[in-house]
Amino acid sequence: MDKLIKSISTSGAFRAYVLDSTETVRTAQEKHNTLSSSTVALGRTLIANQILAANQKGDSKVTVKVIGDSSFGHVISVADTNGHVKGYIQNAGVDIKKTATGEVLVGPFMGNGHFVVITDYGTGRPYTSTTPLVSGEIGEDLAFYLTESEQTPSAVGLNVLLDENDKVKTAGGFMLQVLPGATEEEIMRYEKRIQNMPSISSLLESDDHIEALLKAIYGEDDYKVLSEEEINFYCDCTRERFEGALTTLGKADLQEMKDQDHGAEIVCQFCGKKYQFNETDLEEMINDKA
Structure with missing residues (x-):
């Protein structure tokens, strides 16, 4: 240490x-x-x-x-x-x-x-x-x-x-x-x-x-x-934090990610850790907005 x-x-x-x-x-x-x-x-x-x-x-x-x-x-x-x-x-x-x-x-x-x-x-x-x-x-x-x-x-x-x-x-x-x-x-x-x-x-x-x-x-x-x-x-990034960032996007943007990219990947700039969000995750976000 x-x-x-x-x-x-x-x-x-x-x-x-x-x-x-x-x-x-x-x-x-x-x-x-x-x-x-x-x-x-x-x-x-x-x-x-x-x-x-x-x-x-x-x-x-x-x-x-x-x-x-x-x-x-x-x-x-x-x-x-x-x-x-x-x-x-x-x-x-x-x-x-x-x-x-x-x-x-x-x-x-x-x-x-x-x-x-x-x-x-x-x-x-x-x-x-x-x-x-x-x-x-x-x-x-x-x-x-x-x-x-x-x-x-x-x-x-x-x-x-x-x-x-x-x-x-x-x-x-x-x-x-x-x-x-x-x-x-x-x-x-x-x-x-x-x-x-x-x-x-x-x-x-x-x-x-x-x-x-x-x-x-x-x-x-x-x-x-x-x-x-x-x-x-030490990096304090979490999946929940990036999920929160995704939910700030508009419904149309989330729908485009789901239909065209079939999910989303977010990479933390500070530590390089990757967080995956699949179509189901995005669909739940879209439904929450609806």
């Missing part, structure tokens, strides 16, 4: 979240059959949303839309405060690497666009905030969103590493935030540490990358762990 650890410096001036999201991203890759670049783009978006949802309280849900104008199209994710996240990418077939190093490319194929966060507190009035994409690499875009939209200076590092067969090897990341009361000396010390820290890829390749991330963030500064929470890929 994946996990997210919340921590705070002993001084109370900084907080950090570190994540192991390997199974989350591995499950997403399996469900959507994504190729290398699409896997990394989708995975980073899922991790980013796990961070955002962990920042909420109650039964809130957070939707992240990374809306680019290039090869990937849109990347959509929904996460809740119970550790669940789901998501999909419009173009699952982007597979581009640097010739010399084999590094998977993401940012250039996101293009220009926006990082959109919709927070649903369960009141019926979701709050939407939008910032421009600054790089398309997702981590930098999340940091910019947190700093600009939520007015909390933040550093973010997240990535997805693939094996020689382009399957998810490991995935995770961190978020570090400056809290009220931090001194200039402390801020400068942490800034220098973040600037000089090893690459997120090398940290994720450590035997215990959760511990490696915490060490890289705090260095010799003392900190305490506030909580350790389970996180996972």
Whole structure:
């Protein structure tokens, strides 16, 4: 099971979240059959949303839309405060690497666009905030969103590493935030540490990358762990929900499905699960409308 650890410096001036999201991203890759670049783009978006949802309280849900104008199209994710996240990418077939190093490319194929966060507190009035994409690499875009939209200076590092067969090897990341009361000396010390820290890829390749991330963030500064929470890929789609969507169609549309297609198949965008409705199911819907 994946996990997210919340921590705070002993001084109370900084907080950090570190994540192991390997199974989350591995499950997403399996469900959507994504190729290398699409896997990394989708995975980073899922991790980013796990961070955002962990920042909420109650039964809130957070939707992240990374809306680019290039090869990937849109990347959509929904996460809740119970550790669940789901998501999909419009173009699952982007597979581009640097010739010399084999590094998977993401940012250039996101293009220009926006990082959109919709927070649903369960009141019926979701709050939407939008910032421009600054790089398309997702981590930098999340940091910019947190700093600009939520007015909390933040550093973010997240990535997805693939094996020689382009399957998810490991995935995770961190978020570090400056809290009220931090001194200039402390801020400068942490800034220098973040600037000089090893690459997120090398940290994720450590035997215990959760511990490696915490060490890289705090260095010799003392900190305490506030909580350790389970996180996972989970889709809450149901047959009943899609049946409800079908019943919103007009009688003529349902009759056409029954007569011409002899049924209906609905595929969940978030997890790829297929739901079948046969002629009898459609006939019952038609009769209910009559």
